[in-house]
Amino acid sequence: MIEAVLVMAGLALLIGTGLLVTGARLGATGADAAVDRINQLLPQSQCAQCGYPGCRPYAAAILRDEAPINRCAPGGDPTIAALARLLQRSPQPLDTDYGTHQPARVAVIDEALCIGCARCLEVCPVDAIVGAPRFMHTVLAAQCTGCELCLPPCPVDCITLEPAGADT
Amino acid sequence: MNAAMAAELRRAPHLRTPVSVPVLMRRVLYALVPALLAYTWFFGFGLVFNIAAAVAAALATEAACLRLQRRPIAIALSDYSAVVTGVLLAFALPPLTPWWITALGSTFAIGVAKHAYGGVGNNVFNPAMAGYVALLVSFPDQLTNWLPPRMGDIDYEGIGLLANLRFMLSGGLPDGYTLDALTRATPLDLMQTELGDMRMVAEIRNSSLFGDFGGRGWEWIGNFVALGGFWLLFRGVIRWHIPVGMLGGLVLSASLFYLYDSANFPSPGFHLFSGGALLCAFFIATDPVSAATTDRGRLIYGAGIGVLTYLIRTWGSFPDGVAFAVLLMNMTVPLIDRYTQPVAYGTREPRS
Amino acid sequence: MNQPLLYNRQPPRPAWGVRVDPRKTLSTSEPIVAAPLPTQVQLPLELGPERRAQAVVAPGDYVYTGQPVARLETGARNVVCASISGRVAAIRPGPIPGPGPRVAECIVIDSDGQDRRHADCVPAGDPARLAAARLRELIAQAGIVGLGGAVFPTADKLGGSQPVDLLIVNGAECEPYISCDEMLMRERAAQVLDGARIMLRALGCDRAVVAVESDMPAARLALRAALDADRDPRLDIAEVTAKYPAGGERQLVELLTGREVPAGGLPRDVGIVCQNVATAAAVSELFRTGCPLISRIVTVTGGGILNPVNVEARLGAPLADLVAAAGGYTTTNCDLVMGGPMMGMALAGDRLPVTEATNCLLVAAPGELSDAQPGYPCIRCAECSRVCPARLLPQELLVACDTQDPDRLEQLHLDACIECGCCDYVCPSRLTLTPVFAQAKIRQRAHREQQRQARLAQQRSEARNARLAAAEKRYADGPAPDAGEAALTDLLARVEQRDERGDGG
Known part of the structure; x- marks a missing residue:
C-alpha cells in the first residue's frame, strides 16, 4: 500500500518537474505571451469592428473568454480557423453582426474635395494618413488596413474604400 | 486536335505508374500464398475456411458501411483492402475456430477499426489486429484451438476436411474425438506456462512440439511467410525499414536476455520463428495506413513493435504479444511522424 | 577558393527520384534538322512574370533578322530580336503557350523569304579579350535567356556580386522524351565548350563542369573528344545517374557538389551558377557569328508524330511548322504537350509560337499518356x-x-x-x-x-x-517647467543683479 502511494507520488513529482522544465524552456509564460500569440493571428487592421478598440484588446478578450472567436470580419474564415486551431475550439462561422468579410480594400481620399481638417489623421489607428491642418491629406495605400475608421469623422465625405491593389 | 475543344486541359505530370492500390493489395495476397500452402500442409484446411468466412464478412461489412455513408461501393470494394484485412485476420486465428467468431472479428475489424475512423486511409489501428484482439479478449478459450502440426513423429491425430468444416459450422466433432484430444498448446503457450512453473528452457524444449528454433511445423511456415515477405520487398510493395526494425527489436531484446540467462529466457531464434513474429514483420506491421511514414519513423515504429512483442511474450499474460504491440505502436504513429520529419532540401538552419 | 575538387565526376546515385521509360531514342536516330523558314512569326512581348517589353517597331516597318524589335527597360534581358526578315504585320494579342489558354501582346512579322541579316549582327571581337562586363552587356543585347525551360535572363545569372567557384553546364536532360540537349552535345560539343569558356570569363570563375546523364554515352563521347581537342584544364565532364529529376538545377547542384541551394535562394548563394548547354551554345554562336538568339532546337516527338526528330526552329514560328518538319501527325486525336511528360504543359492546339522555353513538343498518341483513372x-x-x-x-x-x-x-x-x-x-x-x-x-x-x-x-x-x-x-x-520660462527667470535675475550693482547710470 505504502509503496504504491510512494510510487505514484514519485511519478507525479517526476512528471511535474519534467513539465515545469519543458514549459520554462518553451518560454511561453504569462498571460501577455498568450495574448501575443492570439494577436499574431489577427489581421491587425485595428478596425474595432469586433467591439474592442483594436486587435490586441480583442485578443485579450478572447483569452479571458469574454469574446467568441468569430467576430473578426476583416480576417474572415481563415482567421477564425487559425484561432480555432490555436485554442483548440471548433471553428464557427463569422458572426455577421460584427461585419462581413470583404476582399482587402484601402481608403482613398478624393484630393479635390479634401478641406484639410486633419480629423481623419487623428483616428487612423495605423498612422497611414499623412497631412496637416489646412493642407491636403493622402492615404499611404501600402500602410492602409482598410479599417473604415476614417470615414465617419470626415466632414465632406471625401474618403472612399477601393479594392486593394488597384492603381493608387 | 481533340484537346483543343476541351476546356480543361490535363495537368502535369502526364505519366503515372501502373501500380495502383488494388495492384499493391493483390500483390500482398499473392505473397501470402506460399504461407497458406505451408499452413494447410501442417494444420489442415482450417485456414482456408477461416479465410472464406473472414473475407466474406469483411466484404459484407465494408459494403454495408459504405452504403450507410452513401459512398460509392464498387470502387472501394475493388481496392482489395478489405480482402487483405480478412485474410490477415484469418491467418491469426487457430484452424478450429467457429465461423461466427471469425466473421465477428472481421466485422469488428472493418466496421469499428476501419469505418468508424473514416474508412481506408484514416484508420488509426491496424484493422486485422484490432479484430484479432477483440476476439482474443472476448473468446479466449476458442482462440486456443490449435492443432498439432502434421509431422511424422508427433502423435498426430489429424482431422479431415469435412470434419473441420463441420466443426466450424456447428461446433460438433465426429464420434470419438474431443477438443482436448485434438488440440495442443502452441509452442509459445507451452514455453510461457512451463517457464511459469519454474522449469528450464532446455527442459521445456525436449517436448516433441519444438523444432530447431521454434515450434515444429511453425518454423517451416515462418520460412514461407518470409519468402512471401522477401518477394514483397523485391517488388517494392513494402520497404525494408519496418521488417528490419521489428525483427531487429525482437531479436536484440531476446538476445540480451538470452545472453544474460539462457536457462530462463528462450533463444532469439525461438522468438523469431514462433507465433506471428514473421507474419507481423512482413505483412501486418507494414500496413501503410496505420504505420509511420518516414524512413526513420518506420525503423522506430518497427523496433517498438519488436521490443513490445518481446516484453508481452516474456512478462505478459498472453502467449503472443504481436497484436497488442502493433496496436500500441499504432497509437504512437502521429508522434513518431512529427519528430522524424526529414529536413527538406535547402531548409537546413545555417550553422552558427 | 582553391579546393582541390569542387564537384564529383561520378556523383552519388540519388535515393530520390523516379525511373521513367526515357523514350529518348525515338528522336535521336536522325540528326538535327533545320525547319523551313516560317512564313510568319509571332514574338510575345511578355517575357515572364512582370517583364513586359515595349515594341520599338511599328506595323509596316521592315525588319532584318536579328534586329531588336522590342526592349525591356528593366532587367538585363532587354531585347527581343526579329527571328526572320520581313514586314511587321501587326502588334496584337495572340495565344501563347502557358498554363491554360493564355493571350499576350505579340509582334507579328510576315517573312519576305530572304532572311536578310541585320547589319549589327557581326562578331563583337574576340571574347577572350573583352571585359566581363562587356560580355554580359553583349549577351543581354542579344536577348539570350536560359534555354532549359526557365528562360531566366542569362546576363543576369552571369552578373551579380557573390563570388562563384563553379559553373555547371547542364546537359542532364532528365525528362523522358526530350533529347534536344543530347543531340546538341552530340553534334556541337565544341560549341558548347566554347560557350562555357565565354561564360567563365563573364563570371570571373575558373571551373566549369558539363553534366551529362549516364544514358547518353554518345553525347559524353562527343564532349570528351572536343575536350581532348581543346585541352582547356578549366573544363570537365561529370556523369549523373539517369533518374528523373537529376537534371533539375537544385538537384544537380546537390549531386555534383553536395551543397544545397537555400530555399527561396539561387545556386549563386552557394557559389554556383547553372546554365543549360543550349544557352552555352547560343552564347558561343553570338560571339563567333554575331547572331543573337533567333532560334532554338526543339524535340518534336511522341507516338503521334510520323518521324520524331530534333528540329532547329526560329523563335515565333508556329508549332504546326515543326510538326510538318517532323513528318506530320500519325492520327488526328493526339494530345499536345509543350515540354516533357512530367512537367510539360498541355496545349490546346498547334497554332502557338515556339518560344525560348519550348524544348520539346510532345505529340502523344491516344493511350500514350496516362489517362485520368479512378482515385483511391x-x-x-x-x-x-x-x-x-x-x-x-x-x-x-x-x-x-x-x-x-x-x-x-x-x-x-x-x-x-x-x-x-x-x-x-x-x-x-x-x-x-x-x-x-x-x-x-x-x-x-x-x-x-x-x-x-x-x-x-x-x-x-x-x-x-x-x-x-x-x-x-x-x-x-x-505644463512642465518650460525651458523658455527658465531662461526668462534667469535673464530677469541677471537684470536685477546688474541694477543692484548700480552701474546703470
Whole structure:
C-alpha cells in the first residue's frame, strides 16, 4: 500500500518537474505571451469592428473568454480557423453582426474635395494618413488596413474604400 | 486536335505508374500464398475456411458501411483492402475456430477499426489486429484451438476436411474425438506456462512440439511467410525499414536476455520463428495506413513493435504479444511522424 | 577558393527520384534538322512574370533578322530580336503557350523569304579579350535567356556580386522524351565548350563542369573528344545517374557538389551558377557569328508524330511548322504537350509560337499518356516522400492543403517543392498532388504577404498607442517647467543683479 502511494507520488513529482522544465524552456509564460500569440493571428487592421478598440484588446478578450472567436470580419474564415486551431475550439462561422468579410480594400481620399481638417489623421489607428491642418491629406495605400475608421469623422465625405491593389 | 475543344486541359505530370492500390493489395495476397500452402500442409484446411468466412464478412461489412455513408461501393470494394484485412485476420486465428467468431472479428475489424475512423486511409489501428484482439479478449478459450502440426513423429491425430468444416459450422466433432484430444498448446503457450512453473528452457524444449528454433511445423511456415515477405520487398510493395526494425527489436531484446540467462529466457531464434513474429514483420506491421511514414519513423515504429512483442511474450499474460504491440505502436504513429520529419532540401538552419 | 575538387565526376546515385521509360531514342536516330523558314512569326512581348517589353517597331516597318524589335527597360534581358526578315504585320494579342489558354501582346512579322541579316549582327571581337562586363552587356543585347525551360535572363545569372567557384553546364536532360540537349552535345560539343569558356570569363570563375546523364554515352563521347581537342584544364565532364529529376538545377547542384541551394535562394548563394548547354551554345554562336538568339532546337516527338526528330526552329514560328518538319501527325486525336511528360504543359492546339522555353513538343498518341483513372483514398504508403527530391512529405502536405492550415504548410516546407511531379507519378492512389501544391504555394505567398503587412500595421498601431499615451501623460502632469520660462527667470535675475550693482547710470 505504502509503496504504491510512494510510487505514484514519485511519478507525479517526476512528471511535474519534467513539465515545469519543458514549459520554462518553451518560454511561453504569462498571460501577455498568450495574448501575443492570439494577436499574431489577427489581421491587425485595428478596425474595432469586433467591439474592442483594436486587435490586441480583442485578443485579450478572447483569452479571458469574454469574446467568441468569430467576430473578426476583416480576417474572415481563415482567421477564425487559425484561432480555432490555436485554442483548440471548433471553428464557427463569422458572426455577421460584427461585419462581413470583404476582399482587402484601402481608403482613398478624393484630393479635390479634401478641406484639410486633419480629423481623419487623428483616428487612423495605423498612422497611414499623412497631412496637416489646412493642407491636403493622402492615404499611404501600402500602410492602409482598410479599417473604415476614417470615414465617419470626415466632414465632406471625401474618403472612399477601393479594392486593394488597384492603381493608387 | 481533340484537346483543343476541351476546356480543361490535363495537368502535369502526364505519366503515372501502373501500380495502383488494388495492384499493391493483390500483390500482398499473392505473397501470402506460399504461407497458406505451408499452413494447410501442417494444420489442415482450417485456414482456408477461416479465410472464406473472414473475407466474406469483411466484404459484407465494408459494403454495408459504405452504403450507410452513401459512398460509392464498387470502387472501394475493388481496392482489395478489405480482402487483405480478412485474410490477415484469418491467418491469426487457430484452424478450429467457429465461423461466427471469425466473421465477428472481421466485422469488428472493418466496421469499428476501419469505418468508424473514416474508412481506408484514416484508420488509426491496424484493422486485422484490432479484430484479432477483440476476439482474443472476448473468446479466449476458442482462440486456443490449435492443432498439432502434421509431422511424422508427433502423435498426430489429424482431422479431415469435412470434419473441420463441420466443426466450424456447428461446433460438433465426429464420434470419438474431443477438443482436448485434438488440440495442443502452441509452442509459445507451452514455453510461457512451463517457464511459469519454474522449469528450464532446455527442459521445456525436449517436448516433441519444438523444432530447431521454434515450434515444429511453425518454423517451416515462418520460412514461407518470409519468402512471401522477401518477394514483397523485391517488388517494392513494402520497404525494408519496418521488417528490419521489428525483427531487429525482437531479436536484440531476446538476445540480451538470452545472453544474460539462457536457462530462463528462450533463444532469439525461438522468438523469431514462433507465433506471428514473421507474419507481423512482413505483412501486418507494414500496413501503410496505420504505420509511420518516414524512413526513420518506420525503423522506430518497427523496433517498438519488436521490443513490445518481446516484453508481452516474456512478462505478459498472453502467449503472443504481436497484436497488442502493433496496436500500441499504432497509437504512437502521429508522434513518431512529427519528430522524424526529414529536413527538406535547402531548409537546413545555417550553422552558427 | 582553391579546393582541390569542387564537384564529383561520378556523383552519388540519388535515393530520390523516379525511373521513367526515357523514350529518348525515338528522336535521336536522325540528326538535327533545320525547319523551313516560317512564313510568319509571332514574338510575345511578355517575357515572364512582370517583364513586359515595349515594341520599338511599328506595323509596316521592315525588319532584318536579328534586329531588336522590342526592349525591356528593366532587367538585363532587354531585347527581343526579329527571328526572320520581313514586314511587321501587326502588334496584337495572340495565344501563347502557358498554363491554360493564355493571350499576350505579340509582334507579328510576315517573312519576305530572304532572311536578310541585320547589319549589327557581326562578331563583337574576340571574347577572350573583352571585359566581363562587356560580355554580359553583349549577351543581354542579344536577348539570350536560359534555354532549359526557365528562360531566366542569362546576363543576369552571369552578373551579380557573390563570388562563384563553379559553373555547371547542364546537359542532364532528365525528362523522358526530350533529347534536344543530347543531340546538341552530340553534334556541337565544341560549341558548347566554347560557350562555357565565354561564360567563365563573364563570371570571373575558373571551373566549369558539363553534366551529362549516364544514358547518353554518345553525347559524353562527343564532349570528351572536343575536350581532348581543346585541352582547356578549366573544363570537365561529370556523369549523373539517369533518374528523373537529376537534371533539375537544385538537384544537380546537390549531386555534383553536395551543397544545397537555400530555399527561396539561387545556386549563386552557394557559389554556383547553372546554365543549360543550349544557352552555352547560343552564347558561343553570338560571339563567333554575331547572331543573337533567333532560334532554338526543339524535340518534336511522341507516338503521334510520323518521324520524331530534333528540329532547329526560329523563335515565333508556329508549332504546326515543326510538326510538318517532323513528318506530320500519325492520327488526328493526339494530345499536345509543350515540354516533357512530367512537367510539360498541355496545349490546346498547334497554332502557338515556339518560344525560348519550348524544348520539346510532345505529340502523344491516344493511350500514350496516362489517362485520368479512378482515385483511391491516400493509404499513407509514403512512396511520394521516398521519391521526393526535396525530402518533403507530400502525403502530409496534401492534408495540410486540404485543411488550408498555413502554419502546418510552413512547417512542412511547402516552399521547397519544385513541382517535379514525382509524387503524382508514384502515387498508387492516383491522387492529384503537384497541381494542388502549385496552387497552395501561390496562396501561401499571399498569406505570408498578408502576415507581413499585419506585423507592420501592428507596429504602427503600437507606436501610435504609445505616442498617444505619452501625450496623455504629459497633459495630466500639467505644463512642465518650460525651458523658455527658465531662461526668462534667469535673464530677469541677471537684470536685477546688474541694477543692484548700480552701474546703470
